[in-house]
Amino acid sequence: MDYSYTILIPLLPFITFLILGLGSFKIKPNLAGLIGSASLGTSLILSLYTAYNYFIKVGKVDGAYEAVYAFKTTWMNFTPTLHIDMGILIDPISVMMLIVVTLIAFLVNVYSIGYMKGDTGFTKFFAFLSLFSFSMLGLVLATNLFQIYIFWELVGVSSFLLIGFYYTKPSAIIAAKKAFIVTRFADLFFLIGILLMGYYTGTFDFAELTSADSSQLAEWTSVTFMGMSIITFSLILIFIGGAGKSAMFPLHIWLPDAMEGPTPVSALIHAATMVVAGVYLVARLFNVYYVADDGLALEVVAYVGAFSSLFAAIIALTQNDIKRVLAFSTMSQIGYMMLALGVSGYEGHDGLGYMASMWHLFTHAMFKGLLFLAAGSIIHAVHSNMLKDMGSLRKKLPITHITFLIATLAIAGIPFFSGFFSKDEILLAAHHHNKFLYFVGLFVAGLTAFYMFRLYFGIFWGKEKTYSDKVHENPKSMTIPLMILAFMSIAAGYIPFSKYITADRQGFEGHIDWNMAAIAIATAVLGIALAYVFYKKETNYPEKVTKAFGIFYKWAYDKFYMDELYFFITRQIIFKRISAPFAWFDKKIIDGTMDLIGNTTVKTSEKIKGTQSGRVQDYAMYFIGGIVVITMVVKYIM
């Protein structure tokens, strides 16, 4: 099967970026939206065609889906063993990600035509969106660690540009810088991990890394440091890079602030695609994670995921900005995915966690994308992010209401919505592997149901509020993407994922364990019931509970002071105790030496410049004097 056309999938958005970027002052806004949507639409069709070819038409070869290089070329050739390749890798997870990225990017593009109408820099916005889509698709299709790193940085840049899109707003600029610096800081570890990995294994290539046989692995893991093999170290470092992009604790601090960007951007980058890059990265290297030191690095992934998921869910309970609630919810769900990867095995049904993680990634992209777009629709109508400015919107925004409800049910894990299936598989995998992580996951599922329905009731029910006549349902370009995503939020649960996407690529028969599911459903229903009692009508229960928790509520509301902690570490310790003395040394000693040399030269020349008098007779005098001196020296000393 020839997959060479897949190069068009990332290339089309890139060309669009060039056209829109270079002609951003010439191209009319409507045309820009059309071009952006058309190119991503084409990419989407090509991705679906690829998926059809890969999964249905070609199917399994020797009982497993094979990894195919659509094309591969050596980009930088340093030595025979050290070379950086560029190429396109087609395998189950990359094909799945292609669909996720192109579908969400396409819908967000269409949605933005309505949402961004009248904004300055409309064309530029679509150029940035296309740049992001290109980078993300390149990341997904990467064949080796270095290629993924290059596109990894590119998505970082496009995320920076899009968060800071309203660059006249100081908070947006700060948020953009924060996102860039925090993720860049994490990427430093990623790079070190890549280099360590490349040095000890002699390859960057995913296929070579993941298909290593036992003797090769034994050789790789033979180098140990502090009781762990170097490979485990590099895997943990690579995971730190992934954690930075995926907003895992403690590198999550940029994600809530990134909500300063336009809402479609939050939907595309900070909910559906870029933030799951870390999950994708771990999944890409899953075999290595699984085998190196018997999955020690995977344990780290699982615990970081579980903790982040719990941490974010608790904060999400207290936030009042609807986009921030969604941001913390995203962090929590990504923690879920990491947890699932961490508890996964490899062969056949043991690889349930891996499958569940990828499935949850897929369904989460749909329903969280939908939640953000619906939130955008609400914000567009009400012109506020805050929960207190909303209430009883169900009649004003009927389509948004229904789609938001579907997404909320999906994320809460109510049966027959997509989130239920994927979440159930995650909990099942956790239950097989580690009971503690299972209970954390279950608790988070309950919290998720509660805070999502708090949001839902708070926005669409709750207190009666009178709005000006201007609040009405948004144009079709905004509501149609919502409906498509709502459909996907249900339908994604019925895709037989376990047949297509598994760790060993062979697939297995998935089934729902109804006993386990019943517990999860009960938890979710409990969460929803609580939210119903608290927020369906305006009551004073929330206040009472808040009071009961007291200081703990305050902590959660202030996000456990993570930002302050970072400020303390950077400002008080790094800047004051480390950087400042270094700066002093640099300014006073190093610069001082240089200044001294320069100043001495200047002062000396000021003093002796009188000798250059311009009188030829003086010069003749020096000449004669010189000759006399030299003669004396030659005659009497030498």
Place this chain on the structure above:
Amino acid sequence: MINGISIYEILTLTTILFFIGVYGFFTRKNLITILMSIELILNASAINFVIINTYLYPENLQGAIFSVFIIAVAAAETALAVAIIINLYKMITSVEVKGTELMKY
């Protein structure tokens, strides 16, 4: 070879001549007199060439020929210098050496 006069006397003469030239070069304020001093230095050396040739190596002619060269160079140099001085005079209406100190530092 001049009867009754040894090489020492003539060399003394040229030395005196040379230092008169050097003295004049250092002390005169007028460019023309400085030029004349240079001529004195050149002449002193030209005489030296001739004398040493005549007294020490009478069978050769190099010294005499060299003095002709020196005279030719001196003439050319004088012509050039006078031309420069005339142009300088047009600029600063003076031939004093003070006026040429514009190019210091």
